Amino acid sequence: MLTELEQLAAKIGRVLHHADTLAAENQRLRAEIDRLQNEAGQLRGEREAMAADRELLNIKIEEAQLRIQSILDKLPTASDARQLDLLGESGAAGTTGTAGTQSAPGEHA
16 A cells, blocks of 8 residues: 555656646746737838838839929920930031130030
């Protein structure tokens, strides 16, 4: 009977040790879950900030495209008689100034 009680006590001791090991593992896993939840929350916040930045940049790009289109619309077309001849003869005439001076486009000598 004494050996049976000793065996039972040893089994209870092993069960208690196993229970302590499981409790420690459970605590470690809970801490890891908390850490991961905090990290996920931080990443979610960063993602939302990046989405807001991206939306702001898209708005700025659209505004810039509208400004560029407005500028392009104001430029003379190929059929417009007011178009400047930047590469034609007037450019060559500007390089043949006297004493090393050149007249600027639209300037008369």
